[in-house]
Structure formats: C-alpha cells, structure tokens
Amino acid sequence: MIEQELAISTSNLTKQFDRHLAVNQVELQIEKGEVYGLIGPNGAGKTTLIRMLAAAEDPTIGEIYIYGDRLLRNDSNTRLKQRIGYLPDDFPVYEDLNVWDYLDYFARLYYLKSPHRRRRLQEVLELVQLTSKRTSKINTLSRGMKQRLSLARTILHDPILLLLDEPVSGLDPIARMQFREIIKVLQTVGMTIFISSHVLSDLAQLCTSVGIMELGFLVESTSLQDLYQRLSQQQIIIKTLGDLETLQQELKHNSYVEEWQFISEENSLKVNFSGNDQESAELLKALITAGIPISEFHCIQEDLETIFLKLGHKQAS
Numbered sequence: 001m002i003e004q005e006l007a008i009s010t011s012n013l014t015k016q017f018d019r020h021l022a023v024n025q026v027e028l029q030i031e032k033g034e035v036y037g038l039i040g041p042n043g044a045g046k047t048t049l050i051r052m053l054a055a056a057e058d059p060t061i062g063e064i065y066i067y068g069d070r071l072l073r074n075d076s077n078t079r080l081k082q083r084i085g086y087l088p089d090d091f092p093v094y095e096d097l098n099v100w101d102y103l104d105y106f107a108r109l110y111y112l113k114s115p116h117r118r119r120r121l122q123e124v125l126e127l128v129q130l131t132s133k134r135t136s137k138i139n140t141l142s143r144g145m146k147q148r149l150s151l152a153r154t155i156l157h158d159p160i161l162l163l164l165d166e167p168v169s170g171l172d173p174i175a176r177m178q179f180r181e182i183i184k185v186l187q188t189v190g191m192t193i194f195i196s197s198h199v200l201s202d203l204a205q206l207c208t209s210v211g212i213m214e215l216g217f218l219v220e221s222t223s224l225q226d227l228y229q230r231l232s233q234q235q236i237i238i239k240t241l242g243d244l245e246t247l248q249q250e251l252k253h254n255s256y257v258e259e260w261q262f263i264s265e266e267n268s269l270k271v272n273f274s275g276n277d278q279e280s281a282e283l284l285k286a287l288i289t290a291g292i293p294i295s296e297f298h299c300i301q302e303d304l305e306t307i308f309l310k311l312g313h314k315q316a317s
C-alpha cells in the first residue's frame with residue numbers, strides 16, 4: 001500500500017511505562033475512509049495506542065504517519081494535528097454550561113469565526129440530533145446525549161481523522177444505535193474513523209476493518225471482507241415441498257456440500273457449503289433439474305462473533 005493512500009500508518013510503534021510494554025511493535029495500516037474497530041480486553045493497550053495516534057503521548061520508539069505526514073508531539077506539523085479529532089474515554093463535559101455555550105467554547109478554541117462558527121454549531125447539533133437541546137443545561141442530558149455532545153465537540157473543526165476511545169461503553173442499546181448512526185454519516189462524508197471497544201458487537205455493524213490487541217500486541221488487523229472470505233462458512237437453507245430423502249440424495253452428488261442439519265418441522269435443511277456464489281447457483285440449478293420442488297433456497301453467512309471465535313484469540317465477545 002502506498003503511504004499516501006493510508007490515513008494511518010505506524011512502524012514498530014512501541015510504548016513502555018517503566019518496565020511494562022503497553023504497546024509493542026505495532027505495525028498498523030488503515031486506509032482513508034475506513035471505520036476501523038480496535039478490540040481488546042482491559043489493559044491490552046488500546047488507550048495508549050490511541051493516545052499516541054492523537055499526539056497526546058510520545059511513543060518510546062516507532063513512527064506514526066497520518067495521511068502520509070510524520071506525526072510528532074513537538075511543535076511541528078500543527079496543521080496535521082488540527083485535522084485530528086480525539087474523543088478520550090474520560091473526557092469531562094462541563095455540567096453547568098448549556099449545550100450551545102459548551103460547543104461555542106470549543107469552537108472558539110478551534111479559532112472558528114462567526115458567522116461560520118454559528119453555522120458549524122447548528123450543523124453539528126443537527127448531526128448529533130441535539131438541536132432541540134441547544135439551550136438545555138448539560139446536567140439535564142441523558143448519558144447517551146452527553147456522549148453525542150462530546151462527539152459534536154470532537155468534530156467541530158471538521159477533522160479528517162476521528163479517534164474515539166470506547167465511545168459507547170456504558171450506553172444502553174438505543175443510545176449505542178444512535179451513536180452508530182452518526183458514525184455512519186461521518187463515514188459517508190469521508191472521515192476516517194478509529195474506534196476502540198472491548199465489546200465486538202459494538203463495532204461489528206459499523207466497521208470496515210478490525211484489529212485485535214492483546215498484551216500490547218496487534219495480533220490481528222484486517223478488513224471484514226477478508227475475515228469473511230478466510231473464515232466464514234457459507235450456509236444454505238434449502239426447503240422442499242417434496243420429501244427430504246430425495247433432496248439429501250441429490251445433495252450427496254455435489255462436492256461443495258459438506259454436511260447438513262435438519263431444521264425441525266420445516267422440511268428444510270441447513271447445508272454447510274464450501275463453494276462460492278457461482279457454485280451455489282449451480283447447486284440450485286441441479287436440484288431443480290433433478291425435479292426437486294424447491295420452495296426456499298437462501299445463503300446465509302456466519303456472524304462476526306462466530307468468526308472471531310475461530311481466530312482463537314482470547315477476545316471474542
């Protein structure tokens with residue numbers, strides 16, 4: 001991959017605290033426009049990695065490139081740093097301010113000038129669905145709303161890279177869903193988004209790529225598409241109006257059919273199939289040609305949780 005096409009690229013990125021290696025020789029490559037999910041148990045090194053990517057922490061050794069430019073914590077490259085939006089996992093919201101004043105305060109820190117500042121505040125409030133709360137005190141907001149407000153603060157300056165550390169932890173399912181919807185919108189406008197979580201299901205519906213951290217090591221980093229191709233077992237549900245015995249006889253002739261289970265009371269089988277789409281279309285054609293009255297034939301894919309378990313890492317929840 002050419003460096004310029006990458007939103008994030010690290011080489012040998014390592015952080016040592018005393019004698020403890022929190023992040024160990026991480027080689028990370030994330031393409032522009034991706035939503036990258038970093039999964040790992042508590043203490044795996046996710047926060048330390050994100051802090052280094054946000055230039056909030058110096059690496060002990062190693063290099064970081066953001067959109068092709070070297071990221072250093074010193075005074076160099078301030079323009080690059082201004083294009084990063086970082087939401088730490090413990091960022092305080094000022095409870096006594098109202099929503100508008102809170103955002104306006106940060107917008108001024110980003111040197112946004114009126115009338116652009118006002119328009120930008122309106123825009124981000126709309127995006128995080130807090131327009132109706134613009135005059136509400138922050139301490140009257142729900143936890144999900146506060147988290148959306150924090151996200152609004154993080155994107156005020158229209159960053160190209162968004163780093164979110166466990167943004168949905170502690171939120172209920174509806175608040176998580178609302179947060180995910182906003183992330184999807186941000187992806188469509190071209191932001192590269194890096195999200196950490198210790199819960200895979202938070203990220204499964206959102207990410208285009210995932211990485212797994214364990215004990216400071218990045219033990220897996222790949223696109224979801226690649227994971228599905230490598231590890232997902234395709235299954236086909238086949239239902240017949242005829243008898244199952246004839247269907248099974250026919251299935252035995254197809255070399256991509258591995259085994260099947262009966263789906264009770266439905267005259268259906270769930271077939272493990274090692275072929276691709278073309279080969280499953282040929283199976284359907286063969287069954288129809290053999291005169292089997294097929295009333296249902298559909299391919300399903302295993303979910304991400306099941307696939308992660310096959311990777312054999314500790315973190316698969």
Ligand SMILES: Nc1ncnc2c1ncn2[C@@H]1O[C@H](COP(=O)(O)OP(=O)(O)OP(=O)(O)O)[C@@H](O)[C@H]1O
Binds near residue numbers: 017018022041043046
């Ligand atoms: N400032 C620090 N000084 C010393 N040790 C630290 C420091 N920050 C982190 N560590 C240690 O580095 C390791 C990785 O911590 P980190 O917070 O990066 O993990 P994490 O994956 O984000 O965990 P969590 O899911 O709990 O947030 C831990 O063992 C932690 O105790």
